[in-house]
Amino acid sequence: MKNSADLAIAEPGTSGWSSLVHVDCHVHELLLRQERQERTTLKLIASENFASSAVLEATGSIFTNKYAQGYLGERDYAGNEIIDELETLAIGRLKSLFGSEHANVQPYSGSPANQAIYRALLSPGDKVMGLSLAEGGHPTHGWAGNFSGSDYQHVPYGLHEQTQQIDYDRLRETARRERPKLIWVGATAYPRVFDYAAMAEIALEAKSYLVADIAHISGLIVAGAHPNPVAHCDVVTSTSHKSIRGPRGGFILSQNEDRYQALYHSTSKYNLARRIDRAVFPQLQGGPHVNIIAALAVALHEAATPSFRTYGHQIVRNAKALAEALLNRGYDLVTGGTDNHMLILDLRDRPLSGKAYAERLAKAGIFANFNMVPGDRRHPALTSGIRLGTPAVTSMGMREGEMVQIAAFIDLVCRKPDDADVHANVRRDVADFCTAFDVPGISDR
Numbered sequence: 001m002k003n004s005a006d007l008a009i010a011e012p013g014t015s016g017w018s019s020l021v022h023v024d025c026h027v028h029e030l031l032l033r034q035e036r037q038e039r040t041t042l043k044l045i046a047s048e049n050f051a052s053s054a055v056l057e058a059t060g061s062i063f064t065n066k067y068a069q070g071y072l073g074e075r076d077y078a079g080n081e082i083i084d085e086l087e088t089l090a091i092g093r094l095k096s097l098f099g100s101e102h103a104n105v106q107p108y109s110g111s112p113a114n115q116a117i118y119r120a121l122l123s124p125g126d127k128v129m130g131l132s133l134a135e136g137g138h139p140t141h142g143w144a145g146n147f148s149g150s151d152y153q154h155v156p157y158g159l160h161e162q163t164q165q166i167d168y169d170r171l172r173e174t175a176r177r178e179r180p181k182l183i184w185v186g187a188t189a190y191p192r193v194f195d196y197a198a199m200a201e202i203a204l205e206a207k208s209y210l211v212a213d214i215a216h217i218s219g220l221i222v223a224g225a226h227p228n229p230v231a232h233c234d235v236v237t238s239t240s241h242k243s244i245r246g247p248r249g250g251f252i253l254s255q256n257e258d259r260y261q262a263l264y265h266s267t268s269k270y271n272l273a274r275r276i277d278r279a280v281f282p283q284l285q286g287g288p289h290v291n292i293i294a295a296l297a298v299a300l301h302e303a304a305t306p307s308f309r310t311y312g313h314q315i316v317r318n319a320k321a322l323a324e325a326l327l328n329r330g331y332d333l334v335t336g337g338t339d340n341h342m343l344i345l346d347l348r349d350r351p352l353s354g355k356a357y358a359e360r361l362a363k364a365g366i367f368a369n370f371n372m373v374p375g376d377r378r379h380p381a382l383t384s385g386i387r388l389g390t391p392a393v394t395s396m397g398m399r400e401g402e403m404v405q406i407a408a409f410i411d412l413v414c415r416k417p418d419d420a421d422v423h424a425n426v427r428r429d430v431a432d433f434c435t436a437f438d439v440p441g442i443s444d445r
Helices: 018-023 025-040 053-059 081-098 110-121 168-178 196-206 218-223 272-284 290-303 306-328 354-363 391-395 400-415 420-434
Strands: 102-104 127-131 153-157 182-186 209-213 235-239 250-254 342-346 369-371 385-389
Touching (some): 018 025, 053 290, 081 218, 081 250, 081 290, 102 272, 110 182, 110 209, 110 235, 110 250, 110 272, 127 168, 153 168, 168 196, 182 196, 196 209, 250 272, 306 391, 306 400, 391 400
Parallel strands (some): 127 153, 127 182, 182 209
Antiparallel strands (some): 369 385
C-alpha cells in the first residue's frame, strides 16, 4: 500500500536525535511523542506539512550560529562570505521558480513579510482593501484586531452571496469608490483559484498597488497547479512552510521598479525592491535566521524537481476527491467544492459548533481546524465550519482512494459526536491506516 515513491523527494538519512537524548531527556521525550503522533494521525490542517529530512537537517545546522545582519556585501558582522553565497543561492532559486525580478528571503515569517509591505508602500492611515476575515481573509489584510486594521483604514471586500466566491464586480465598484492605496489578493480560507488578471485590472483602475499573499498556495504555483501572480502583481509575499514544504519562514517577490512611484509623487530615491529590502531590514528586523534561509534554499531545490510538480497536482486531486466524498455523504462545502488544496465544511445545520467537531475529530486522530463560514452567526471562537487541507497527507503518498477512506473516518465522528467509543475505534483505525505510509522527515531517519 506504500505508494509514495514517485511523489516523495529523495532524502538522505540522518543520525536522528542521538545528541539530544544525552543533553535533555525531557525535550527528547516530548520530541518522540510528537513523532509518534505524526506517524499515527491524519494531518488535515491546510497550513501544515512535512518538511523533508534535508530541510530539517539544514534548519538544525551550524548556520544557526551565524549573525548576518544586513544584505549581500553590506553585513554588519565579519565572516559572512559563505552566508552571502547561501543567500544568493536562495534568492536565485526563488527568482527562477517564480519568474520575479527581485526576491527577499529574510522575513521571519509571512506576517512580518506582510508588515514590511505596509512599511515599504504605505503611510499610516492609508486605505487598504482585503478579503474580509469572516469570509476567508488573513488578519494582516486589514482585520481590526491586527496592526493592519488599527494603523490603516480597512476597506473589506467579500464573496458573492450565491456562489460564495469572490465577487469581482462588487470589488471593482468598491475599489473605484474608495481608491485604496493597496489591494490584497489572497486568503487563509478560500478554496478557489484567484483571478489575478481581473484583480490587476481593478488595481490599475483604482491606481492601487496589488499585492498577492500566496502563503497557502506557493507550492501549488511552483508545481503549475495554480496560476502564478508574479506577472500581474506589484509584490508577492509568502510563508515557506506550507504547500512548498520548506522551513517556517517567509519571502517577498517583487519587480525592481515601482510603476506607481510617479503617480504617488514619491520622493524616495529607492526603487521598489530597495524600499522593500529596507522595510525588512533595518525597519522591522535585525539579523536574519540564516539556518532558515539555508533550509529554504534546500526546499526550493526540491521544488524544482519533476516529482514536486507531480506532488503539487496530486494535492489538488486529493482535495477534489475528499470534497466529492464528503458531498456524497451529505455534507455542505463552502463554494460547493475546491480548486486548490483546501475545503471548508459548512456545519451550520449540525447541532454542534465547528470547534466542537474539530475537538472530536482530534480525539479520533484527525487534525483539522475550526473555521468561520460566510454568513456565520456563531462567535469566531466557536464558528460553524471546519477547514481541511491535503498537503500533508499527500506528502505521505496518499491518493484519491485514501481520501474516500478519510471522508468515511470524518463522517463516523461527526455523525456520532458524543460517542466516545466510536471516537476511540476511529482513533485505532486511523493509526493502523497511517502505518501503511511514510512520513517525510521521520520515516527516513
